[in-house]
Amino acid sequence: MATKDPTAVERANLLNMAKLSIKGLIESALSFGRTLDSDYPPLQQFFVVMEHCLKHGLKVRKSFLSHNKTIWGPLELVEKLYPEAEEIGASVRDLPGLKTPLGRARAWLRLALMQKKMADYLRCLIIQRDLLSEFYEYHALMMEEEGAVIVGLLVGLNVIDANLCVKGEDLDSQVGVIDFSMYLKNEEDIGNKERNVQIAAILDQKNYVEELNRQLNSTVSSLHSRVDSLEKSNTKLIEELAIAKNNIIKLQEENHQLRSENKLILMKTQQHLEVTKVDVETELQTYKHSRQGLDEMYNEARRQLRDESQLRQDVENELAVQVSMKHEIELAMKLLEKDIHEKQDTLIGLRQQLEEVKAINIETYQKLQGSEDGLKEKNEIIARLEEKTSKITAAMKQLEQSSSLSFTQS
Structure with a gap:
């Protein structure tokens, strides 16, 4: 049933074509022996x-003007x-002369081949089938196992070096037609291929022998130069050895x-040491005697230091x-000064009271002269005030005497 399905047949045919194309490209590139360019069939x-392969099962997107069916969407x-892959996408968009999405997709494939990253880019794309379903039908080659097989085959292209000029190539208007004649082989082609392989092997051997001969010549020349230098x-x-021998003879004589x-x-030195030994013994005896006197002086000084x-202490x-006594005296002086200040404040208050009494007395006296009726009463008041005045005077005298005694004691 699977062989009768037209989409399965298309996928199988595309897979076979991809196998033949990739295999033929690798074999021809290896026999070609140099970097491939855009003109290589x-x-x-x-x-x-x-x-x-990328167009198989691609969904048609409708726009206002026409229907759009391009592979640039999934590649982007x-x-x-x-x-x-951001760098390759930016490079494709910056290329001048590309007007269609198909042209950008073709440029993308060529740049991916030159980078040797085509297999890696497409592998990460086929893994995300939920995202690919936006661009492909469910039966498309990129959605099935054939797509994974093709991506695996693309890994072999990493052995190929391609130098493609994308700028000068018209990628928008190219017609992509598969040339099946390139993959049809007969016995003569097989024989020619075997002869080409033999010739290539002979040429390789010749190149190897020439390279080996060149290396041997360079080795011989380097050996000759090394012999001359040696x-x-x-x-x-030899000259340095003769000079060294003469130096050895001179050094032996000097030795x-x-x-x-x-x-x-x-x-x-031995004689001097004997004389010095005698002097040292004499000095040692002198030092011992002087040391004894110094010890006595040290003990005496130590005793005096202890007494002092x-x-x-x-x-x-x-x-x-x-x-401590000085501090107590200073404290007593401060208390005495405080007591004197308090007594002086009391004396000032008493003097103020005396002045007030005098003022009252004068006022009373003036009232006494003006009022005959209250003369007796005023006289009594005056007498009392005079008595109070005498008491205050006596108190003031007593305070003055106590103040003078305090100053005398201090």
Whole structure:
């Protein structure tokens, strides 16, 4: 039943064509032996086959003017799924001369092949079938297993180096027709292919032998130059060896002379050491005697220091007592000054009262002269006031006496 389904037949045919195209492109490119360009027929047919595969089952989008059916929509979706594809999308949109979405899709396929990323880009696209369903029918090649097989075959194209000029090529008006004659082979073609393979193998061997010969010649020349440099360095080393031998003889003579001088210096040093030893012993005895006297002086100074420290401690204690007494005297003086100020304030108040009494007395006296009827009453008031005045005067005298006594005591 699957073979009778026309869409399944189309998918199988497109898959077979893709296999033949990719295989033929890889084999011819390897035998071609150089970077492929846009004019290479197997490469052109590969792009045509890929275009047919991507168009299979593509939905028709209706617009106001016409129906639109292009593969640029799903290819443009790769940028959102694969961040590295943003650069190729921007490059395609910036290309001058591309007016149609189909032309941009063809440019995208060529740039992806040059980047060797076509398999990676399409793999991330076929995984997202829910997004692809917006552009393809459910039976489309990109929605089925055949699409995954083609993407797997595209990995082999990474061995091919392509140098394509996209700017100067008219990609909008090209007609994508598959040339089946390229994939029809007979026995003569097979024989020619075998001969071509043999010739290519012989040429490879010839190139290998020539390369090996060139490397050997360069190795021989480098060895000759190295031998010359070694001979020069050997001659130089012989000269340096003769000079080194002469230096060794001179150094041996100097060593013998230095040894004899060293013996003389050793004898003089031993004599000097004996004399110095005697002097040191004498100085040691002198030092011991002087040390004994210094110890006695040190003990005496230490005793005096102890006595002076005790005396200083007593003086410091007495000074602390005197300081405390001074603080107590200063405190008593402050209290006495405070008492004097209070008494002076009381004296000032009494004087003010006396002035008031005098003013009242004068006023009363004036009233007494003006009023004969209240003379007796006024006289009594005057007498009382005079008595009060005398008491206040006596109190003031007493306060003045106490103040004078306080100043005298302070």
